Amino acid sequence: MSSRSIYRTLRPVLSSSVLSSGLGTGHGIKGHVISHLPTIRFLSSDTSSSTTGNRQPENPVRTADGKVISTYWGIPPTKITKPDGSAWKWNCFQPWDSYKPDVSIDVTKHHKPSNFTDKFAYWTVQSLKIPVQLFFQRKHMCHAMLLETVAAVPGMVGGMLLHLKSLRRFEHSGGWIKALLEEAENERMHLMTFIELSQPKWYERAIVFAVQGVFFNAYFLSYVISPKLAHRITGYLEEEAVNSYTEFLNDIDAGKFENSPAPAIAIDYWRLPKDATLRDVVFVIRADEAHHRDINHYASDIQFQGRELKEAPAPIGYH
Numbered sequence: 534m535s536s537r538s539i540y541r542t543l544r545p546v547l548s549s550s551v552l553s554s555g556l557g558t559g560h561g562i563k564g565h566v567i568s569h570l571p572t573i574r575f576l577s578s579d580t581s582s583s584t585t586g587n588r589q590p591e592n593p594v595r596t597a598d599g600k601v602i603s604t605y606w607g608i609p610p611t612k613i614t615k616p617d618g619s620a621w622k623w624n625c626f627q628p629w630d631s632y633k634p635d636v637s638i639d640v641t642k643h644h645k646p647s648n649f650t651d652k653f654a655y656w657t658v659q660s661l662k663i664p665v666q667l668f669f670q671r672k673h674m675c676h677a678m679l680l681e682t683v684a685a686v687p688g689m690v691g692g693m694l695l696h697l698k699s700l701r702r703f704e705h706s707g708g709w710i711k712a713l714l715e716e717a718e719n720e721r722m723h724l725m726t727f728i729e730l731s732q733p734k735w736y737e738r739a740i741v742f743a744v745q746g747v748f749f750n751a752y753f754l755s756y757v758i759s760p761k762l763a764h765r766i767t768g769y770l771e772e773e774a775v776n777s778y779t780e781f782l783n784d785i786d787a788g789k790f791e792n793s794p795a796p797a798i799a800i801d802y803w804r805l806p807k808d809a810t811l812r813d814v815v816f817v818i819r820a821d822e823a824h825h826r827d828i829n830h831y832a833s834d835i836q837f838q839g840r841e842l843k844e845a846p847a848p849i850g851y852h
């Protein structure tokens with residue numbers, strides 16, 4: 534069993550032990566130690582009662598700089614330590630969300646457009662590519678950062694619409710909601726990694742603001758009208774993401790772009806070695822993009838066969 538699946542298996546066990554005891558300390562996997570501070574929160578929800586006024590948690594939730602945020606609700610802060618004993622510093626993801634990417638994936642794979650919908654999707658992406666290339670040229674860091682702000686939208690839109698469909702029709706999604714939301718979260722982690730290396734300028738923020746407004750609505754509409762077209766467009770966008778990260782890697786290898794140390798968030802998220810570099814980060818991100826390419830072309834193929842997504846196994850945890 535992989536460490537990722539062990540984490541997933543143990544997480545609910547850990548949570549339920551905390552629920553039943555109100556006091557949890559667990560030894561995680563691969564040396565991670567996960568502990569919850571003592572709390573009465575799970576024993577009683579009557580925190581507003583005067584009789585429970587002196588039953589506040591002993592250890593209030595604090596910000597990183599030590600300021601108390603809340604003692605009222607009694608939600609226990611989770612303390613996780615890494616195998617070397619240092620603190621796990623990320624609230625945005627936990628050790629069980631991290632993974633070792635499958636970098637053996639074929640990064641040259643391409644879906645040949647064979648019908649009108651495919652061709653429409655392909656040429657839409659190709660025409661969007663021209664202004665993007667003219668604007669960024671070889672400014673890889675800006676390109677990657679702004680690309681990720683767009684790339685994290687389709688998974689969230691698709692996941693949200695499938696979620697609503699599941700509620701509306703009283704039926705399962707077959708795991709596709711989770712798979713698409715995982716993709717969106719993975720893309721957002723790419724962005725969180727790049728902002729450790731470079732900060733957007735004011736006009737880049739303005740571009741992202743405008744592009745998000747247009748792209749979210751356009752993609753939402755296309756997913757409502759034709760999910761198979763929307764997934765095909767995302768499949769081709771991911772193919773272009775793979776290509777642009779290949780150019781990024783080539784320029785690092787040619788010495789045209791400094792191969793700086795990898796940010797700490799990337800080392801923890803992709804379980805990279807401590808001395809990992811930017812090249813290692815771009816390499817695993819490219820592998821992620823290739824996986825997104827497969828998921829979206831696969832989703833489109835299922836629907837081209839006249840089937841619904843829920844009829845085929847959802848690629849949950851496909852990295």
Ligand SMILES: [Fe+2]
Pocket residue numbers: 681684719720723774818822
């Ligand atoms: Fe990405």
Ligand SMILES: [Fe+2]
Pocket residue numbers: 684720771774821822825826
């Ligand atoms: Fe992607």
